[in-house]
Amino acid sequence: MKVCVIGGANVDITAVTRERFVAQDSNPGTVRISFGGVGRNIAHNLALLGDDVCFVTRFGGDAFGQMLRTSCHEIGMDISLCETCPTLPSACFSSINDADGHMIGGVADMVVTESISIDWLAARIDAVNRAEAVVADTNLLPETLAWLIDHVTVPLYVDAVSGPKSVRLEEALEISMSKRLYAFKCNALEAQTLSGLTQFTRRFVSRGADGLEVTTDGRTSQFPALPCTVRNATGGGDALLAGIVHAGPDASVEEAARIGLLCARCAVESDEAVNEQLKYLQL
Secondary structure, three states: EEEEEEEOEEEEOOOOOOOOOOOOOOEEEEEEEEEEEEHHHHHHHHHHHHOOEEEEEEEEHHHHHHHHHHHEEEEEEEOOOOOOEEOOOEEEEEEEEEEOOEEEEEEEEEEHHHHHHHHHHOOOOOHOOOOOEEEEEOOOHHHHHHHHHHHHHOOOOEEOHHHHHEEEEEHHHHHHHOOOOOOEEEHHHHHHHHOOOOOOEEEEOEOOOOOOEOOEEEEEEEEEOOOOOOOOOOOOHHHHHHHHHHHHOOOOOHHHHHHHHHHHHHHHOOOOOOOHHHOOOOO
């Protein structure tokens, strides 16, 4: 399936404590640098699943930006619609994970992604609509996201990204004229912000160890999480949505949930935000 993903690509700086995290103190552990971003991670997972992926973003004009661009190309994404912005630094996400793999907190600098404007996307929208599905994340500003909702003509999925940024989806739908959103994915915290958005085709709420909740046409279904050993929970939601999108817009709720949860389990059992073993997953 041909999928277009529009959103953030950033450098992830991840610190993992050796023992339980102690606030306001220096914690022994490990620090690593990798490539991430919700949009980029979803696109990477989709590419591993065998989908034809077009990724749309703006890269920073520094060494990290060039490294991100090269990495996306090597993964097999079509990045012909991307652009390097020489005056802005690369997007960066810095996080601290506890020894059990769960994130304690993080800080995201996504100015370059927020520079994706309506005019910039308008020049690319015909190519975007040649996909069979489009995914966007809320690293985009509300007015830009609203414009996409009104101008994407194929099924549009949105990832809420985080509690503070999930508000952008609500604002975008208030601005939007068509309010044409096929589905969105959020976690339990983000769902509190988006609790009023029940009129759309599908709402996927990731509840971590408590599984997945799907609301469609006013009916809510619960799907249990799959047994796993969590090594890094950071990329689980991105893989979940990639699996849901990979299932296709015509898939049943049960099939979308099944594939999404398989992908999420694969992701959290890896030290990386994206598990390369996803390409071998038996669906």
